Amino acid sequence: xxxxxxIIFQMVYALIIQEGSGGLGAFAALSTTxxxxxxxxxxxxxxxxxxxxxxxxLLPHDLIQEYESxxxxxxxxxxxxxxxxxxxxxxxxxxxxxxxxxVDGKALQSRHIHVFQTLAALHDRIRSAGSLLxxxxxxxxxxxxxxxxxxxxxxxxxxxxxxxxxxHMILPPxxxxxxxxxxxxxxxxxxxxxxxxxxxxxxxxxxxxxTLSYIQCSLMASLASLHQLISLTLIIIxxxxxxxxxxxxxxxxxxxxxxxxxxxxxxxxxxVSVNIGFPAIISLxxxxxxxxxxxxxxxxxxxxxxxxxxxxxxxxxxxxxxxxDDDGFLA
Numbered sequence: 001x002x003x004x005x006x007i008i009f010q011m012v013y014a015l016i017i018q019e020g021s022g023g024l025g026a027f028a029a030l031s032t033t034x035x036x037x038x039x040x041x042x043x044x045x046x047x048x049x050x051x052x053x054x055x056x057x058l059l060p061h062d063l064i065q066e067y068e069s070x071x072x073x074x075x076x077x078x079x080x081x082x083x084x085x086x087x088x089x090x091x092x093x094x095x096x097x098x099x100x101x102x103v104d105g106k107a108l109q110s111r112h113i114h115v116f117q118t119l120a121a122l123h124d125r126i127r128s129a130g131s132l133l134x135x136x137x138x139x140x141x142x143x144x145x146x147x148x149x150x151x152x153x154x155x156x157x158x159x160x161x162x163x164x165x166x167x168h169m170i171l172p173p174x175x176x177x178x179x180x181x182x183x184x185x186x187x188x189x190x191x192x193x194x195x196x197x198x199x200x201x202x203x204x205x206x207x208x209x210x211t212l213s214y215i216q217c218s219l220m221a222s223l224a225s226l227h228q229l230i231s232l233t234l235i236i237i238x239x240x241x242x243x244x245x246x247x248x249x250x251x252x253x254x255x256x257x258x259x260x261x262x263x264x265x266x267x268x269x270x271x272v273s274v275n276i277g278f279p280a281i282i283s284l285x286x287x288x289x290x291x292x293x294x295x296x297x298x299x300x301x302x303x304x305x306x307x308x309x310x311x312x313x314x315x316x317x318x319x320x321x322x323x324x325d326d327d328g329f330l331a
Contacts, residue, residue, distance in 0.1 A: 009044055043096055049097055050100075052107055052148065059086060075114070076114060078115075090119070094133050095135055102146060106143045108147040112147070138160070144166045144168055149165075149169060164185075168188070168193075175200070181206075185210050187213075188235050198215075202225045213235050220234075229255065233261075234260070257292060257294065258294040262298045262299075263280060263300055278312035
């Protein structure tokens with residue numbers, strides 16, 4: 001019975017979100033009806049969070065208090081020492097959270113850090129294994145100063161599959177131990193942090209979709225260890241990506257279904273080089289032993305020159321085909 005009710009409400013919820021009609025208030029009111037309906041409604045309403053605030057508000061009112069600090073910033077403080085019973089309601093709702101998508105603002109603001117840190121410590125004492133959000137499988141952050149990044153080790157286990165981070169967000173030191181759980185990763189950063197990811201890819205046996213900055217040929221060879229890769233997106237940024245011509249690393253075939261290559265402008269430099277657009281892509285394809293079924297290219301307009309476009313397609317059509325069942329092409 002619960003499964004049928006949940007499917008029906010899932011369709012209603014999707015229509016409300018799609019139309020943007022503001023009907024979520026009436027939908028939420030259903031949570032005060034019978035237990036069967038209430039459970040399905042709450043499961044949908046709590047599935048995706050844009051902020052950690054709703055979880056903090058589930059704590060007892062006599063436990064925490066909001067106050068204004070001397071510098072005029074609103075913060076939270078504990079009025080007494082938290083007890084195990086204080087977490088019961090928090091944990092009940094935390095089990096419903098499947099996704100955190102902070103597309104606007106931050107999932108965890110600095111004023112909530114103290115509360116969240118105490119909750120994490122209390123949770124660790126109560127349950128030595130598991131995470132604060134045990135069924136979380138998707139995290140999407142858009143602000144590189146989002147404090148939630150500091151708690152990834154408490155959130156990634158056991159089932160996180162997708163991690164989408166804003167460009168140049170600083171990764172936690174223990175990120176290497178967290179990557180093996182992921183199936184989808186988006187992370188665009190400098191050479192140092194990108195190399196941290198690349199050096200850990202051999203453990204990412206389930207990676208399906210990966211977006212990374214292209215830094216230099218020798219480091220990208222570790223992509224060959226991803227045998228279940230469906231989509232690979234490489235971001236070329238002038239001044240960050242090293243497109244030095246080298247011999248092809250023929251012993252390391254990089255296989256995927258679709259290869260996406262994007263050439264993005266360097267927002268920190270006003271210098272435009274004619275060698276960074278299509279020539280950069282030609283260099284990338286020449287330096288790697290790539291086998292795929294589809295190729296997608298997206299180049300910022302300031303790097304598009306007519307003569308280079310024609311030259312690129314002449315080279316692209318000359319790439320040898322792969323003589324196997326994949327009907328792909330070999331770069």
